[in-house]
Amino acid sequence: MIRTELHSGWTVRAAGGPVPDGIAAVPVPATVPGTVHTDLLAAELIPDPYLGENEAALVWFHRSSWLYETALQAAPAAPGERVDLVFDGLDTVATITLDGAELGRTANMHRGYRFDVRDRLRxxxxxxxxxxxxxxxxxxxVQKVLGERPRPYPHPFNAVRKMACSFGWDWGPDLQTAGIWKPVRLERWRVARLASVRPLATLDGSTGRLVVHVDVERSGLGVDGPLVAEVRVGxxxxxxxxxxxETSGMTEIAVPDAPVWWPVGHGDQPLARVDVLLRDDTGELDAHHARVGFRTITLDETPDEIGSAFTLVVNGKPIFVRGLNWIPEDHLLTRLTRDVxxxxxxxxxxxxxxxxxxWGGGIYESDDFYDLCDELGVLVWQDFPLACAAYAEEEPIRSEILAEARQNIARLAPHPSLALWNGGNENIWGHEDWDWKAALGGMSWGARYYYEDFPALLAALDPTRPYHPGSPSSPGHDPEAVHPNDDRYGTxxxxxxxNRQDYTYHANFLPRFCSEFGWQAPPTWSTLRESLAAEDFDRESPAFLAHQKAEDGNGKLDRGIARHxxxxxxxxxxxWATQLTQARATAYAVAHLRGHAPRTTGSVLWQxxxxWPVTSWAVVDGAGRRKPAWYALRRGYAPRLLAFRVEDGRPVLVAVNDTDQPWRGTVRLRRVAFDGTPSAGADAALVVAPRAVSVLRPAPDLVTAADPAREVLVADMDALRATHLFAEDFDLAYDPAALSADIRPAEGGYSITVTATSFARDVALLVDKIDPDAVxxxxxxxxxxxESHTFHVRTAWADPQAFRSPAVLRSANALAAPAGA
Known part of the structure; x- marks a missing residue:
């Protein structure tokens, strides 16, 4: 097999549609892999769609056509040689032509294509x-032919196999990219090639089991002899x-005392190389290389007195999932590198x-993504890319969905990080609750994919991983009998x-597994500065609102703040108030979910x-900067957590120990006035078993405030702290000037020691306001x-005193009006 990349010498030009005159007549150099947007940006022919209101200035893209062109110079096929033109990904509705002859048409960005061109090379x-x-x-x-099906946004993204959020989402731009978005190459081969290799690695006690399936394509030139595929692991x-x-076969290899792959926090992540060589009696024909990790993953859905469990079990060990929802890291996908x-x-x-x-409105991710998750021990929950809509089960959609599923199940099979396949996002829920049934009038909506096709494909291609029909759903139950979002079952x-309540509303439900929840906030200050003009720093400015896609998003932000x-x-x-509220909402929800293990076994924050730069539920903004909520999440997802929650009107202390060692110690409990005067205190022995939760109920006098506006309940143990306030911020007698800062040079930047003269809540340094690169x-x-706390700031900024600015050194104190004001 000889592979030759075809990534150079391409140009792209407009081929139709409402393209502006200054662009329509201009062929520009094309980067392959790439997209038209990135090429026109490089040629300075369009403004950056991420800035200001530029997205709206590029809507003409939606109905435009584009022509990529190059010259292919390749030797003619030798006798008995096959030559294929291979596209790993085309975005999306494409016609491929070689030397004036049409090779084929495509309409799916989620799969690759191969064309036999041996007779066309001269x-x-x-x-x-x-x-x-x-x-x-x-x-x-397609919609005209198959009928319009429900969806949450105007464009019929559910009628074409393109990344759904290409057409805009409540956190994403509506750009509708086009281009050769994955590699393209020529492949020369003879006799046979490895069309698919599926290494499936599991554990049986201490013995690794590697089952390798191969599918071969023969050349079709009359060569139909015997072949052998040799598989080597260590x-x-x-x-x-x-x-x-024969075109398919398998082998199973036992690996005694195999190195065991574990999720991060539970063990190491050793990876084993698998080499597959295809031979005939003349020698090597093709080769494939992959890495696997030996582990076994199951999903415990055992019925119980509540409903049914939903617990990921790795190597026989239940795992509490501390997760995050992942969307494409850049809307312009081809800018993503392994480093990103x-x-x-x-x-x-x-x-x-x-x-x-x-998440199912994006893509099957790149090989780099899964490779990195393998190396870092990050489990991957993989949605099939169907989201928030009804999907036709008829042609031309059906065969495309099944083809892309087959390709990607096979592609992702080696990765030990891949833990769960999921049928789609909110589609089953939508069918039950979002007035779809009347709109559908009996038309198909995707049920066959979720309940028949995907399970059948996985049973045939990858039976080593669990499958879930949809998020949310209550598997094994008729959705009309058990609601898909029932907190007693499934996800x-x-x-x-x-949308309508407050983050404290989480206390009303004890889900078995919560796979989406979250709270919005704008991006960091520096990211706003990079994407908006100074005059647009107004929550009602058109440019700011162009980067707030959620329905009544600012209204929900305001109401969320106003409750506290x-x-x-x-x-x-x-x-600052919105970012602080997002952080508190994150901390509250995570502590609630983790604090009710093992009834609840998973927390997957959205997102x-x-x-791009946008007001959203993300804890890391579009420029890769951490919002305050990221720090709240890090504390909330720490292996050990202390948090207060209210039961029967009184605060109780919840201790979470997600480690393999018991957590023993003495927790110091205090009720303290804001000025530091002690009101009550007690020490309590705390023992939390490994991977367990313990609840400590302090004495009533300790948790009953004498002055709710001026007291705080504090629990300290092993450098962890939990606090409980007895009133909302607007009723608390905060000192708005409680903080001072001492700044000293330190390795890589500065150490900033902040001291409080009165109780100070949620002390933060918004260092990006001074240096966009500071962390x-x-x-x-x-x-x-x-008390004092020393923060370490990584920065090259020359003026350390800038970091003591009131705009940088923040807390909740200055946001809440003093009592009686």
């Missing part, structure tokens, strides 16, 4: 072109003989997460808190990341009167 350069037509217009035509070798005419993925996934690991859910999405503190009129103060090590620290 040695001289021949023109190769790929024309991309409007995916929107294609979807509209010192262990297996053979897959393929007799004349490494940084983004690293921020999840640094926040103590052990799972990423690849739950909690969106009533954000005053809503600031000043934009900078409002920005880790953004794909602080901690945030949202509660200080009692007389």
């Amino acid at each position: 040695g001289a350069a021949v023109p190769l072109s790929v024309r991309f037509d409007s995916a929107l217009e294609y979807a509209e035509q 010192d262990h070798v297996g053979q897959i003989p393929l007799r004349a005419g 993925y490494a940084a983004a996934i690293g921020r999840a690991v640094d926040a103590n997460a052990n799972l990423l859910r690849v 739950r999405h909690e969106w009533e808190a954000w 503190m005053r809503v600031p009129a000043d934009f900078a103060e409002w920005h 880790l990341n953004d794909c 602080v090590d901690d945030m949202l620290v509660d200080l009692l009167a007389g």
Whole structure:
């Protein structure tokens, strides 16, 4: 097998649609892999769609067509040689032409394509072109044929196999990209090639089991002899003989005392290389290389007195999932590199997460993503890419969904991090609750995919991993009998808190597994500065609202603030209030879910990341900067957690120990006045078993405030702290000037010691306001009167005193009006 990349020499030009005159006549150099947007940006022909209101200025893209062109110069096929033109990904509605002859048409960005071109190569350069037509217009035509099906947004994204959020989402832009978005190459081969290799690694006690399936394509030139595929893992070798005419086979290899792969926080992540060589009697024909990890993953859905469990079990050990939902890290996907993925996934690991859910409105992620998750021990929950809509089960949609599923199940099979396949996002819930049934009038909506097709494909191609029909859903139950979002079964999405209630609404439900919940906030200040003009720093400015996609998003932000503190009129103060509320909402929900283990066995926050600068539920903004909520999440997802919750009107202390060692110690409980005067105190022995939760109920006099406006309940143990306030911020007698700072040089930047003269809540340093590249090590620290905390700031900024500015050194104190004001 000889593979030759075809990534150079391409141009792209408009081929139709409402393209502006200055662009329509201009062929520009094209980067492959790439998209038209990134090429026109590089040629300075369009403004950056992420800035200001530029997204709206580029809506003409939606109905435009584009032509990629290059010259293909390749030697003619030798006798008995097959030559294929291979596209790993085309976005999305494409026509491929070589030397004036059409090779094929595509309409699915989630799969690859292969064309036999052996009869079209002459040695001289021949023109190769790929024309991309409007995916929107294609979807509209499919919709006319198959019928319009419910969806949450105007464009019929559910009628074309393109990344759903390409068409806009409540956190993403509506750009509708087009281009050769994955590698393209020529492959020369003879006799046979490895069409698919599926290494499936599991554990049987201490013995690793590696089952390798191979599918081969024969050349079709009359060569139909015997073949053998040799499989090697370490010192262990297996053979897959393929007799004349056979195109598939398998072998199983036992690996005694195999190194065991574990999720992060539960053990190491050793990976074993698997080599597959395809041979005939003349020698090697093709080769495939992969890495596997030996582990076994199951899903415990045992019925119990509550409903039924939903627990991921790895190597026989139940895992409490501390997860995050993952959307595409950049809307312009082809800008993503391995380094970008490494940084983004690293921020999840640094926040103590052990799972990423690849959400169903995006893509099957890149090989880099899964490779990094393998190496870091991050479990992957993989949605099939169907989201928030009804999907036709008829052609041309059906065969495309099944084809992409087959390809990607096979592609992802080796990865030990891949823990769970999920049928789609909110589609089963939508069918039950979002008035779909009347709109559908009996039309198909996707049930066959979720309940028949995907389980059948996985049973045939990858029976080693569990499958869940949808998030949320109550598996094994008729959705009309047991609601798909019932908290007693399966998975739950909690969106009533954000949409209509308050983050404290989480206390009303004890889900078995919560796979979506979250709270919005704008991006960090520096990211706003990079994406908006100074005059647009107003929550009602058109440019700011262009980056707030949620329905009544600002209204929900204001109401969320108002339930706990005053809503600031000043934009900078409002920005801090929204970020602080997001952080508190995150901490509250996570502590609630973790504190009710083992009834609840998973917390998957919506969401880790953004794909552009936007007000959203992400804890890391579109520029990769950590919001305050990221620090709240890191504390909430720490292996050990102390938190107060209210039971029967009184605070109780919850201690979570998600380690393999018992947690023993003495917890110091105090009720303290804001000025530091002690009111009550007690020490209590605390013992929490490994991977368990303990609840401590302090004496009534300790948890009953004498002056609710001026007292705080504090629990300290092993450098962890939990605090409980007896009133909302707007009724608390905070001292707004309680903080001072001492700044000293330190390695890589500065150490900033903050001291409180009165109780200070949620102390933070918003260092990016001074230096966009600055990073602080901690945030949202509660200080009692007389206490200090030293923050470490990584920065090259020359003026350390800038970091003591009141705009940088923040707390909740200044946001809440003093009592009686």
